[in-house]
Amino acid sequence: MSGKSQTKLFAGLEEIVSLDEPLADHTWLRLGGPATYYLRPRNVEELTEVVHRCRQAEVPMYVLGGGANLLIDDAGVRGAVVHLGQGEFLQTALVDGGLRAAAGADMGKLVLRCVREGLSGLECLTGIPGTVGGCVKMNAGGAFGDIGNIVENVQVMTDDAEVFTRHRAELAFAYRSTNISAKFVLGAEFRLTEDDPHRILQQVKQIWIYKKNTQPLGHRNAGCIFKNPRGLSAGALIDRAGLKARRIGGAYVSEKHGNFILADKGAKASDVLKLINLVREEVYKKSEVYLELEIEVW
Ligand code: EPU
Numbered sequence: 214m215s216g217k218s219q220t221k222l223f224a225g226l227e228e229i230v231s232l233d234e235p236l237a238d239h240t241w242l243r244l245g246g247p248a249t250y251y252l253r254p255r256n257v258e259e260l261t262e263v264v265h266r267c268r269q270a271e272v273p274m275y276v277l278g279g280g281a282n283l284l285i286d287d288a289g290v291r292g293a294v295v296h297l298g299q300g301e302f303l304q305t306a307l308v309d310g311g312l313r314a315a316a317g318a319d320m321g322k323l324v325l326r327c328v329r330e331g332l333s334g335l336e337c338l339t340g341i342p343g344t345v346g347g348c349v350k351m352n353a354g355g356a357f358g359d360i361g362n363i364v365e366n367v368q369v370m371t372d373d374a375e376v377f378t379r380h381r382a383e384l385a386f387a388y389r390s391t392n393i394s395a396k397f398v399l400g401a402e403f404r405l406t407e408d409d410p411h412r413i414l415q416q417v418k419q420i421w422i423y424k425k426n427t428q429p430l431g432h433r434n435a436g437c438i439f440k441n442p443r444g445l446s447a448g449a450l451i452d453r454a455g456l457k458a459r460r461i462g463g464a465y466v467s468e469k470h471g472n473f474i475l476a477d478k479g480a481k482a483s484d485v486l487k488l489i490n491l492v493r494e495e496v497y498k499k500s501e502v503y504l505e506l507e508i509e510v511w
Contacts, residue, residue: 222250222266222270222272223250223252223263223266226252226259226262226263226266229252229253229254229255229259229263229299230250230251230252230253231250231251232249232250232251233247233248233249234247234248234250234251234294235247236248236251236277236280236285236289236290236294237285239277239280239296240280240281240283240284240285240435241279241280241281241282241283241342241433241434241435241436242283242284242433242434242435242476242482242485243433243476244284244285244287244476244480244481244482244485245284245285245286245287245289245290245482245511246285246286246287246288246289246290246482247289247290248275248289248290248292248293248294249272249289249290249291249292249293250272250292250293250294251293251294251296252293252294252295252296253296253298253299254295254297254299254300254302255299255300255301255302256300256301256302257301257370257376257399260295260297260370260374260397260399261370261374263293263295264370264372264373264374264396265374267293268372268373268374272292272293273291273292273293274292274293274294274295274372274396275290275292275293275294275295275511276294276295276297276346276396276397277294277295277296277297278297278316278317278343278344278346278347278348278350279319279320279342279343279344279347281342281343281347281435281436282342282343282347282351282435282436282507282508282509283435283508283509283510283511284435284482284485284486284508284509284510284511285482285510285511286482286483286486286510286511287481287482287483290511295397296317297315297316297317297344297346297397297399298317298344299317301315302315302316302317302318302399302400303315303317303318304318304400305318305323305326307330308402310365310404310405311332311334311363311365311402311403311404311405312326312327312330312332312335312402312403312405313400313401313402313403314345314400314401314402314403315345315399315400316344316345316346316397316398316399316400317344317345317346318344318345319344320335320338320341320342320343320344320345320348320353321340321342323335323338323345324336324338324339324417325417327405327413328410328413328414328417329410330410331407331408331409331410331413332405332406332407332408332413333405333406333407333408333412333413334362334363334403334404334405334406335360335363335403335405336357336413336416336417336420337354337355337357337358337359337360337362337420338353338354338358338360339357339416339417339420339421339424340420340421340424340428340430341353341354341355341436342436345398345400345401346397346398346399346400347398348360349364349367349391349393349398349401350391350393350398351389351390351391352386352387352388352389352390352391353389354389357420359386359388360386360403361384361386361391362386363403363404363405364381364384364386364401364402364403364404365380365381365401365402365403365404366378366379366380366381366384366401366402367379367384367393367398367400367401367402368398368399368400368401369393369395369396369397369398369399370395370396370397370399371395371396371397372395372396376399377395379393388440388441389440389507427469427470428467428469428470428473429467429468429469429470429473429475432467432473432475433475433476433477434467434473434474434475434476435474435508436473436507436508437472437473437507437508438472438473438474438489438492438506438507438508439451439472439492439504439505439506439507440504440505440506440507442502442504442505445502446472447471447472447504448470448471448472448473449471450471450496450499450500450502450504451466451471451472451492451496451504452471453499453500454492454495454496454498454499454500455495456471456491456492456495456496457471459488459491459492460488461484461487461488461491462480462481462483462484462487463476463477463478463479463480463481463484464476464477464480464481464484464485464487464488465477465488466488466492474488474489486510489506492504
């Protein structure tokens with residue numbers, strides 16, 4: 214597409230579009246090339262307009278949440294990366310029986326708000342990075358519980374810009390997956406119960422201590438790289454294959470937890486991808502288990 218048609222595509226939406234936006238700044242791994250278009254709609258109307266224009270011009274759309282579980286190729290993304298992290302998409306509100314939060318709301322902040330309000334349910338997400346949209350779409354969670362257990366309803370938008378609400382009875386949550394097929398999660402309502410803030414805070418602290426002891430927090434990473442195979446732990450399998458600290462270029466397997474890959478300054482997305490393949494091969498050789506990715510690769 215020529216530069217001129219590039220700018221014309223989103224004419225009138227200049228305030229929310231950037232061209233050739235470096236995506237590394239928007240992911241936790243800080244890796245990856247630029248996006249042809251980077252769009253930051255502030256409300257459902259702007260998102261609707263963005264979706265219509267992309268559809269008309271047949272530009273593929275990618276939805277970016279907090280970038281916590283994402284590896285972007287060094288070549289970047291040819292298409293429109295839509296980030297729901299402004300305006301209306303950050304709103305949260307107490308509702309009868311729980312809390313409503315828009316797609317871009319930060320999960321960590323939400324957990325702390327629940328502690329303050331004395332609302333129990335979301336604390337199982339302590340230490341899980343990401344936004345409401347991403348966490349709901351992939352049923353984020355861990356040993357302490359999954360977000361799906363407390364989702365009351367989800368508001369979504371299809372890639373035709375149709376908006377509707379899916380209620381609990383129509384939703385199915387499984388290990389790191391859901392039956393939400395719509396392109397965009399716009400927001401969700403969580404069913405929470407009143408509890409003593411001190412008790413909830415105790416639980417949050419315990420989870421943090423567990424994670425601090427077992428995971429390389431504070432380093433550039435994308436959380437767990439692989440899903441746990443049924444009944445097994447990917448981290449333990451990687452550990453057993455002797456892969457801790459294994460390095461390719463600027464990417465290496467964490468010494469603390471085998472299912473984390475860390476990226477040094479100067480690392481490339483291709484280093485991480487090569488290391489992922491090496492880990493898969495070695496684990497397969499040792500245990501005959503094929504590890505499936507938990508992170509998304511663009
Ligand atoms: N283990 C090892 N070596 C390792 C790592 C783990 O032997 O290098 C063993 C542990 O000792 C333990 C078992 O494997 O016996 C399970 O490890 P852990 O408790 O750390 O949990 P996990 O199954 O590896 C899951 C989630 C994490 C979440 C934690 C805690 C997945 C893929 N991972 O990890 O989620 O933080 O439980 O709730 O479901 C993520 O989703 O990004 C993520 C990090």
